[in-house]
Amino acid sequence: MNPKHQKITTYDKQQDGSTNITTKSYYEELSHLLEEVEKPMISTDATLIKDVESMLSHIIVDHSPKLTITIAKSPKGYKVTKKYVLIKKKF
DSSP states (O other): OOOSEEEEEEEEEOTTSOEEEEEEEEESEEEEEEEEEEEEEEEOTTTHHHHHHHHTHHHHTSOOSOEEEEEEEETTEEEEEEEEEEEEEEO
């Protein structure tokens, strides 16, 4: 017997260093589609606030339903990763 629920996630690396992530959920047929973009960058003490403010445009200007910002200390300053939703659909 085949499982009724299945989730398939694909990762496509882009030339600008970002990754397009597509997740398709099936319950006998396609029931949910989620497309996200994840992009890491290095920031410094001087640019961290400005970089985070520019990332907020995905919510304010592009009307993305979700934006996740992760900030981690690194030897070069801060590793800042933004992940935002392009498409979120239920069928």
